[in-house]
Amino acid sequence: MSEKKRRRAEPSQSKSSRSSSHAHDLKKQLKPDADILATLRRLRDAAQSSTSNQTLTISDLNLASPCREVADLDSPSVLLSIERAALSAARSILSGRGFSFSIPSRSSSNQLYLPELDRIVLKDKTSSRAFANLSTVRKATITARVLSLVHAVLLRGIHVTKRDLFYTDVKLFGDQTQSDAVLDDVSCMLGCTRSSLHVVASEKGVVVGRLVFSDDGDRIDCTRMGIGGKAIPPNIDRVSDLESDALFILLVEKDAAFMRLAEDRFYNRFPCIIVTAKGQPDVATRLFLKKMKTELKLPVLALVDSDPYGLKILSVYMCGSKNMSYDSSNLTTPDIKWLGVRPSDLDKYKVPEQCRLPMTDQDVKAGKDLLEEDFVKRNEGWVRELEMMVRTRQKAEIQALSSFGFQYLTEVYLPLKIQQQDWL
Amino acid sequence: MSEKKRRRAEPSQSKSSRSSSHAHDLKKQLKPDADILATLRRLRDAAQSSTSNQTLTISDLNLASPCREVADLDSPSVLLSIERAALSAARSILSGRGFSFSIPSRSSSNQLYLPELDRIVLKDKTSSRAFANLSTVRKATITARVLSLVHAVLLRGIHVTKRDLFYTDVKLFGDQTQSDAVLDDVSCMLGCTRSSLHVVASEKGVVVGRLVFSDDGDRIDCTRMGIGGKAIPPNIDRVSDLESDALFILLVEKDAAFMRLAEDRFYNRFPCIIVTAKGQPDVATRLFLKKMKTELKLPVLALVDSDPYGLKILSVYMCGSKNMSYDSSNLTTPDIKWLGVRPSDLDKYKVPEQCRLPMTDQDVKAGKDLLEEDFVKRNEGWVRELEMMVRTRQKAEIQALSSFGFQYLTEVYLPLKIQQQDWL
Numbered sequence: 001m002s003e004k005k006r007r008r009a010e011p012s013q014s015k016s017s018r019s020s021s022h023a024h025d026l027k028k029q030l031k032p033d034a035d036i037l038a039t040l041r042r043l044r045d046a047a048q049s050s051t052s053n054q055t056l057t058i059s060d061l062n063l064a065s066p067c068r069e070v071a072d073l074d075s076p077s078v079l080l081s082i083e084r085a086a087l088s089a090a091r092s093i094l095s096g097r098g099f100s101f102s103i104p105s106r107s108s109s110n111q112l113y114l115p116e117l118d119r120i121v122l123k124d125k126t127s128s129r130a131f132a133n134l135s136t137v138r139k140a141t142i143t144a145r146v147l148s149l150v151h152a153v154l155l156r157g158i159h160v161t162k163r164d165l166f167y168t169d170v171k172l173f174g175d176q177t178q179s180d181a182v183l184d185d186v187s188c189m190l191g192c193t194r195s196s197l198h199v200v201a202s203e204k205g206v207v208v209g210r211l212v213f214s215d216d217g218d219r220i221d222c223t224r225m226g227i228g229g230k231a232i233p234p235n236i237d238r239v240s241d242l243e244s245d246a247l248f249i250l251l252v253e254k255d256a257a258f259m260r261l262a263e264d265r266f267y268n269r270f271p272c273i274i275v276t277a278k279g280q281p282d283v284a285t286r287l288f289l290k291k292m293k294t295e296l297k298l299p300v301l302a303l304v305d306s307d308p309y310g311l312k313i314l315s316v317y318m319c320g321s322k323n324m325s326y327d328s329s330n331l332t333t334p335d336i337k338w339l340g341v342r343p344s345d346l347d348k349y350k351v352p353e354q355c356r357l358p359m360t361d362q363d364v365k366a367g368k369d370l371l372e373e374d375f376v377k378r379n380e381g382w383v384r385e386l387e388m389m390v391r392t393r394q395k396a397e398i399q400a401l402s403s404f405g406f407q408y409l410t411e412v413y414l415p416l417k418i419q420q421q422d423w424l
Numbered sequence: 425m426s427e428k429k430r431r432r433a434e435p436s437q438s439k440s441s442r443s444s445s446h447a448h449d450l451k452k453q454l455k456p457d458a459d460i461l462a463t464l465r466r467l468r469d470a471a472q473s474s475t476s477n478q479t480l481t482i483s484d485l486n487l488a489s490p491c492r493e494v495a496d497l498d499s500p501s502v503l504l505s506i507e508r509a510a511l512s513a514a515r516s517i518l519s520g521r522g523f524s525f526s527i528p529s530r531s532s533s534n535q536l537y538l539p540e541l542d543r544i545v546l547k548d549k550t551s552s553r554a555f556a557n558l559s560t561v562r563k564a565t566i567t568a569r570v571l572s573l574v575h576a577v578l579l580r581g582i583h584v585t586k587r588d589l590f591y592t593d594v595k596l597f598g599d600q601t602q603s604d605a606v607l608d609d610v611s612c613m614l615g616c617t618r619s620s621l622h623v624v625a626s627e628k629g630v631v632v633g634r635l636v637f638s639d640d641g642d643r644i645d646c647t648r649m650g651i652g653g654k655a656i657p658p659n660i661d662r663v664s665d666l667e668s669d670a671l672f673i674l675l676v677e678k679d680a681a682f683m684r685l686a687e688d689r690f691y692n693r694f695p696c697i698i699v700t701a702k703g704q705p706d707v708a709t710r711l712f713l714k715k716m717k718t719e720l721k722l723p724v725l726a727l728v729d730s731d732p733y734g735l736k737i738l739s740v741y742m743c744g745s746k747n748m749s750y751d752s753s754n755l756t757t758p759d760i761k762w763l764g765v766r767p768s769d770l771d772k773y774k775v776p777e778q779c780r781l782p783m784t785d786q787d788v789k790a791g792k793d794l795l796e797e798d799f800v801k802r803n804e805g806w807v808r809e810l811e812m813m814v815r816t817r818q819k820a821e822i823q824a825l826s827s828f829g830f831q832y833l834t835e836v837y838l839p840l841k842i843q844q845q846d847w848l
Contacts, residue, residue, distance in 0.1 A: 153830065159651075159687055160830050161680040167826040170778040202679040202702070204628070206655045215650020216687070226639020227583075228657030231630045233650050234683055255626040256585040259658055263583055263640070278626070354595040402591040406577065406584050 023404040026349065027412045029419075033269060036419045040247035040270060043421075047299040047335075057329075061116055068104055068122040069329050072237070073192040075154045081190045082151045089144070100130035101143050104188040106326060113319075113374050118335075119328040120320050122188065142182045143189075145172055150186065150197045159198045159235045188326045195236050195287060195330070205232035205277040205285030206258065209267035210246035211292070213239055222273065227262045232275075236287040242295045245271055249292055250414075251336065252276040253304040253313055257398045257409065264410040270418065273298070281316050286331045289317060293333045301339040301423055303414075306346065307359070307395035308366035311376075311386065314338060319375045337423035338382060340413070341398055343389040349413065355400040359393045381424035447828040450773065451836045453843075457693060460843045464671035464694060467845075471723040471759075481753075485540055492528055492546040493753050496661070497616040499578045505614045506575045513568070524554035525567050528612040530750060537743070537798045542759075543752040544744050546612065566606045567613075569596055574610065574621045583622045583659045612750045619660050619711060619754070629656035629701040629709030630682065633691035634670035635716070637663055646697065651686045656699070660711040666719045669695055673716055675760065676700040677728040677737055681822045681833065688834040694842065697722070705740050710755045713741060717757045725763040725847055727838075730770065731783070731819035732790035735800075735810065738762060743799045761847035762806060764837070765822055767813040773837065779824040783817045805848035 030036075058067050073081075089099035104110075105125040113120050131140040149168055153160055162183065166176040173179040187194050194200075208229035211222040215230075216238040222230055233239055250272045252258045258276040261267075267274060273292065277285035293300055302317075304310030318336050320328035346356060359367070367390040376382050389395065401409045417423070454460075482491050497505075513523035528534075529549040537544050555564040573592055577584055586607065590600040597603040611618050618624075632653035635646040640662040644654055657663055674696045676682045682700040685691075691698060697716065701709035717724055726741075728734030742760050744752035770780060783791070791814040800806050813819065825833045841847070 156831070158830060159683070160826070161683065161823075163680050163821070163823045164684075164826040164830055167779055167821070167823045168830075170776070170827070200683070202683070203652055204702070215652050218648040218650045220648075220650065224642040224644075225654070226642045226644065226657050227659055227662060228627055228639050228655040230649070231652040231655045233652030235651055235687070238651060256587050259583070259585065259624070259626070260588075263659070278628070352594075355591055397587075397591070399585075399587045399591045402584070402588040403594070406582060406588055406592075407580070 023350070023408065023412065026416055030412065030415055031419055033415075036415055037247070037270065039418060039421060043299045044247045048297040058114075058117070058121065061114065066124045067112060067114070068124060068188065068191075068326060070187055070191050070193050070196075070327050072330055073190075073196045075157070075196075075198070078190060078192050078196050079151060079154050081192070082147050082154075085147060085190075098130065098132035099140075100128045100133075100136075101140060101189060102126050103129050103143070103185045104326065106184060106188065115374060115378060117329070118319060118375060118378075119332050121328060122326045139182065142172060142178060143185060145169055146179065146182045146186050150183075150199070153198045159200050161202065162199055165199060184326070193327050193330045194283075198235075198237075200234040201283040203232050203234040203284040204282050205275060205288065206230060206255070207232055207273065207275045207288070208258070208262045209250075209273040210244050210271045211273045212241075212243045214241045215239060223267065227259060229258070229262055229274075232284050232288045234284050236284065236291060239288065239291060242292060244273060244292075244296050244298070246273045246296070246298060247271050249273045249275060249289070249296075249298050249300045250339075251289065251300055251302040251317065252398075253302075253310055254278065254398060257303060260407070260409055264407060266410045266414070270415070279313075281313060283331065286317060286333070290331060290333045300333060300336045301418075302336050303339055303398060304341070305395070305397045306341040306343050306389065307397075308363055308370055308386075308389070310341075311338075311370055311382075312366070315370075315373065315375055338385075339417055339423045341396060341401070342424070343385050343392065343394070346392075346394060346396055349401070351396055351400050352403050355403045356394045356396045359389070359395050363395060364390055364393060379424065385424065447774070447832065447836065450840060454836065454839055455843055457839075460694065460839055461671070463842060463845060467723045468671045472721040482538075482541070482545065485538065490548045491536060491538070492548060492612065492615075492750060494611055494615050494617050494620075494751050496754060497614075497620045499581070499620075499622070502614060502616050502620050503575060503578050505616070506571050506578075509571060509614075522554065522556035523564075524552050524557075524560075525564060525613060526550050527553050527567070527609045528750065530608060530612065539798060539802060541753070542743060542799065542802075543756050545752060546750045563606065566596060566602060567609060569593055570603065570606045570610050574623070577622045583624050585626065586623055589623060608750070617751050617754045618707075622659075622661075624658040625707040627656050627658040627708040628706050629699060629712065630654060630679070631656055631697065631699045631712070632682075632686045633674075633697040634668050634695045635697045636665075636667045638665045639663060647691065651683060653682070653686055653698075656708050656712045658708050660708065660715060663712065663715060666716060668697060668716075668720050668722070670697045670720070670722060671695050673697045673699060673713070673720075673722050673724045674763075675713065675724055675726040675741065676822075677726075677734055678703065678822060681727060684831070684833055688831060690834050690838070694839070703737075705737060707755065710741060710757070714755060714757045724757060724760045725842075726760050727763055727822060728765070729819070729821045730765040730767055730813065731821075732787055732794055732810075732813070734765075735762075735794055735806075736790070739794075739797065739799055762809075763841055763847045765820060765825070766848070767809050767816065767818070770816075770818060770820055773825070775820055775824050776827050779827045780818045780820045783813070783819050787819060788814055788817060803848065809848065 092099040110123045110125045111120055112123050129136045129140045131137055162180050166173055166179045206229035208222050208225050213220055215233045220230055255276055255278045261274050302314055317333055320332045370376050371386050401413050516523040534547045534549045535544055536547050553560045553564045555561055586604050590597055590603045630653035632646050632649050637644055639657045646654055679702045685698050726738055741757055744756045794800050795810050825837050
């Protein structure tokens with residue numbers, strides 16, 4: 001046996017050569033792009049013709065007790081609501097009864113997961129916030145002040161951040177958590193989204209690919225945004241006139257994978273819109289995804305790390321986070337397909353052992369907690385994947401696919417996953 | 425005295441009315457925009473004609489001991505350097521001497537601040553990393569592997585992240601800090617920037633305003649990027665053909681202020697390019713700022729929080745961070761003017777007491793540490809401002825200006841600062 005052959009016979013070498021030849025085998029399984037595109041077209045057509053749960057609203061459900069959601073309202077409507085609230089307070093004062101606001105409760109005991117809508121909503125509990133009451137006078141004053149500030153912002157037609165709002169009256173608000181909380185109260189009270197109040201979060205998401213839209217009147221062609229992509233605007237109400245010839249939206253957890261896809265212009269080979277919030281989804285990216293999904297009626301495929309946090313991120317896009325539950329219908333995009341990286345992919349795509357990471361006890365706990373969540377339970381495939389993750393105690397990042405070559409993600413893994421319709 | 429008058433006479437009320445009338449007074453001081461534009465034109469002309477320290481290089485200084493910096497090299501040159509290193513190792517092995525790399529030391533004892541250049545550079549200490557030595561064999565192997573990976577990346581003409589690099593050989597690298605460190609070594613060894621190696625950091629900066637540039641061949645007009653702005657590309661070598669009719673670059677610490685400026689289209693009233701890294705400057709934003717400053721020869725005015733961290737951020741833009749010192753000439757933009765928010769602004773612009781925050785002991789220590797830094801010491805104005813900050817123990821965010829109205833920043837504060845040439 002020659003020196004070279006003997007080396008090959010060593011277990012680690014033979015293993016690594018097995019895994020790289022496996023990557024080659026996978027590449028050979030790839031059909032022509034036309035076939036993969038046909039798969040995507042069927043997926044898109046299904047999304048466009050489906051009368052999915054997305055069109056359902058609370059009122060369709062005939063619930064025993066009423067639930068509360070907020071809606072996107074235009075500025076004149078919000079202004080009118082605020083003026084009505086002010087007028088009603090003034091009348092109440094003039095008639096000698098002082099005034100109070102009726103504030104919907106946002107506590108977890110007042111939250112409800114609706115499987116039919118796949119969203120968290122608020123139940124109907126409210127509390128009275130009276131001015132002439134020692135325990136509520138402060139909050140009532142803050143509420144009145146926030147209403148007046150929002151009124152001023154809307155009248156000027158501008159947008160501000162929560163931090164701006166806080167600084168207009170530090171003495172009254174004390175600290176920002178208080179003005180933030182009252183802002184959410186006001187949102188629920190007026191029945192409109194926080195975006196409708198023109199109070200925006202800072203943006204961190206980016207988008208690239210087959211999408212043309214207007215940002216504050218400027219026409220943006222996302223196929224011409226280089227590798228950096230277009231920053232997702234914080235003010236969703238200034239985003240309009242979406243047009244796209246994409247077949248799907250690819251939602252990516254991390255910016256490293258986004259950069260790979262953008263540089264390889266993946267969207268030219270498989271027409272798609274690529275979007276990432278660079279980790280934890282921020283409100284602006286969630287609103288933007290929702291808007292794309294609603295207006296373009298495209299399927300959404302998600303590419304996240306194979307760990308509990310990847311799935312957690314998916315859940316925030318899909319079902320919302322608990323502290324924004326009142327706004328869940330505007331922030332959530334139901335029916336996102338989990339494309340990868342899934343626990344079963346690790347063996348299927350022969351991700352080398354050394355690129356997998358052991359899960360910590362905390363990871364395993366997070367995985368088990370997810371298995372108790374309604375949004376996981378209703379999808380058998382997800383339950384199986386999660387159970388496998390917890391059993392094998394292995395996790396892997398999207399980047400682990402780089403072990404087969406830097407462009408394995410765009411050239412083999414994603415095309416093959418799509419070809420095999422391997423999403424859940 | 426009527427009820428109303430009595431209320432007005434209360435100290436807090438009178439104070440707030442004083443500060444708001446002060447804001448009004450300041451607004452009245454504003455001259456017509458044409459005058460302010462003339463000020464800016466003079467500033468720009470000075471920047472364009474100056475033979476500032478920016479054009480100095482190490483070789484101009486006639487230093488006693490040689491210093492080391494890296495340069496932007498094109499891919500063929502880097503490929504050639506790597507092939508030379510490989511060839512020299514092969515020759516050394518064939519002649520029976522094994523092989524070793526000569527690696528420049530990046531330790532702080534090998535770093536030097538050059539006041540003439542206003543940059544941190546590396547002194548000439550190197551260490552030998554031999555393959556046939558138990559204490560260095562691992563690092564020598566990692567170095568060879570990183571060289572070969574970078575070679576592959578450059579050959580394909582793609583860009584990858586540090587994380588991608590790590591995942592190509594987890595078994596060898598062990599953890600990412602090791603491949604990252606060797607990557608920096610390789611950069612110093614080859615005498616080229618990390619960007620030249622096509623290993624990029626994730627981007628988080630955004631840009632908006634009077635700038636047109638190409639991102640990977642796509643022409644980007646930053647006056648047509650809505651409010652969200654354009655995400656700054658991670659791959660600076662794909663950024664080219666900058667054009668601008670701006671009079672200055674406005675460097676903003678935080679995205680909230682960026683959004684205010686973008687929404688108010690501040691750059692239309694005062695032609696400028698607005699850029700932010702959203703907090704701590706990332707490498708991509710620093711490279712981008714440097715490129716703009718070098719190619720467009722525009723003055724840079726900075727708007728940061730009035731606290732030690734605002735100044736620290738400025739210092740990273742200007743002098744670099746210690747662990748990237750070898751790359752400082754490509755990452756640093758000397759001659760940034762500190763426009764605001766400065767400690768002296770707090771009284772000058774009558775920022776209300778309740779919008780100022782008390783500095784913690786840690787803040788004060790950070791401020792005192794800055795007073796010891798060379799880059800502060802060489803600017804008397806900065807020293808005075810910092811001493812005032814430490815003495816008054818007061819800090820304030822840019823957002824604190826919102827206490828005079830949400831658009832006070834764009835409509836009064838910035839125009840007035842510029843009119844008065846109030847930068848340091």
